[in-house]
Amino acid sequence: MTTHRIVVKIGSSSLTSPEGGLNRDKIGYFVRELARLKDKKHQLLFVTSGAVAAGFRSIGYEKRPKVLHEKQASAAVGQALLMQAYQEVFSSLGITTAQILLTRSDFSERKRIHNATMTIEELLKHQVVPIINENDTVSVDELKFGDNDTLSALVANLVKAEQLLIFTDTDGLYTADPRTNPDAKRIERVTEITEDLYRIAGGSGSSVGTGGMRSKIEAARIAMRGGVKVFVGKADQSGDVIQAAEGNGKGTYFDTVLHTLPMKKQWLAFHSQPQGRIIVDNGAKAALLTMGKSLLPAGVVEVEGEFHPGDVVEVIGEGRDIIGRGVVNYAAWQLKAAARLSTMEVERRLDVQRIEVIHRDEWISLA
Ligand SMILES: Nc1ncnc2c1ncn2[C@@H]1O[C@H](COP(=O)(O)OP(=O)(O)O)[C@@H](O)[C@H]1O
Numbered sequence: 001m002t003t004h005r006i007v008v009k010i011g012s013s014s015l016t017s018p019e020g021g022l023n024r025d026k027i028g029y030f031v032r033e034l035a036r037l038k039d040k041k042h043q044l045l046f047v048t049s050g051a052v053a054a055g056f057r058s059i060g061y062e063k064r065p066k067v068l069h070e071k072q073a074s075a076a077v078g079q080a081l082l083m084q085a086y087q088e089v090f091s092s093l094g095i096t097t098a099q100i101l102l103t104r105s106d107f108s109e110r111k112r113i114h115n116a117t118m119t120i121e122e123l124l125k126h127q128v129v130p131i132i133n134e135n136d137t138v139s140v141d142e143l144k145f146g147d148n149d150t151l152s153a154l155v156a157n158l159v160k161a162e163q164l165l166i167f168t169d170t171d172g173l174y175t176a177d178p179r180t181n182p183d184a185k186r187i188e189r190v191t192e193i194t195e196d197l198y199r200i201a202g203g204s205g206s207s208v209g210t211g212g213m214r215s216k217i218e219a220a221r222i223a224m225r226g227g228v229k230v231f232v233g234k235a236d237q238s239g240d241v242i243q244a245a246e247g248n249g250k251g252t253y254f255d256t257v258l259h260t261l262p263m264k265k266q267w268l269a270f271h272s273q274p275q276g277r278i279i280v281d282n283g284a285k286a287a288l289l290t291m292g293k294s295l296l297p298a299g300v301v302e303v304e305g306e307f308h309p310g311d312v313v314e315v316i317g318e319g320r321d322i323i324g325r326g327v328v329n330y331a332a333w334q335l336k337a338a339a340r341l342s343t344m345e346v347e348r349r350l351d352v353q354r355i356e357v358i359h360r361d362e363w364i365s366l367a
């Protein structure tokens, strides 16, 4: 077996008790499983939830709090407990661990995320297992990952992992929430994330988890776009984690034929804030999606929002379907005047720096 870089994410529901507090047996089980994965010479990054669930009882809350500062206080207590528990078991197996806490805004700042990446690379070089969680204390409500599924997908893209394994309390994605629909059937393999998948995936079924299957589908979408294969499922028997990495896990596999994305394109796809929308015709859509071409004014049908050259805009089809994002070379008012015009006409009538509305190098397909 060749060496792979693998990101493993474990949810609160798999690590803690429903009434709060860490479940030491489960922690011990997962750490031993991860150590076996590492024994196979895989490079391992571990994204763990469970800080809030681990800490809330110690503070005196009876159930998992809902108010932000109560959750943050619980996480501050629980994160230390979580690390202590992991370190105890990992070090008994001769493995050194490191704590990395990230927020969503870290990903959108080039320098910060570069530093985080360099740190992670250095740790991996020294066989240290990075244990990653959201930095709950400083996360602002509207910017929070909330669940760690999205965080794990962004980390997988960042380190250009081969696989992302998301372990939860259910053995995969079902046609409906299996907790409430006993007839639901497991979906074994997914090759495309569709609206239908989001529809069948419900919220969290446990008292400690937050994202449910919906956030795992979203994580799969992000990871797949970055060329990372995903597994979502369960591990509770010896060898289950290796089985999952080798394609025989108890869960759902999400395949992708796409390639890893350079950091600039990751930023465009997942962290940029579009300032407007450009609606394009079918010819332009095909040029962008299948021919790898730049967007020219002739294919622009409509322009929405106020944007300036250098801003990021979303490009959508005439059926309002999202096609992708890119850095625009026109101001909104210029593009309104240039829409549907031939390149020659635009050059004659308008004073634009570059003829391409969006250059192919500044573009990411998201269809
Ligand atoms: N279609 C579905 N298939 C499988 N599980 C689903 C589905 N819809 C909702 N769920 C729920 O998602 C839960 C797992 O998510 P969550 O509680 O957030 O776990 P974690 O803490 O591991 O992230 C399951 O317990 C299940 O009840």
Ligand SMILES: N[C@@H](CCC(=O)OP(=O)(O)O)C(=O)O
Binding pocket: 010, 011, 012, 013, 048, 049, 050, 051, 052, 053, 075, 133, 134, 136, 146, 147, 148, 149, 208, 209, 210, 211, 212
């Ligand atoms: N950062 C938070 C994650 C919250 C959470 O519940 O996430 P998850 O179990 O992945 O749905 C924590 O450690 O408690």
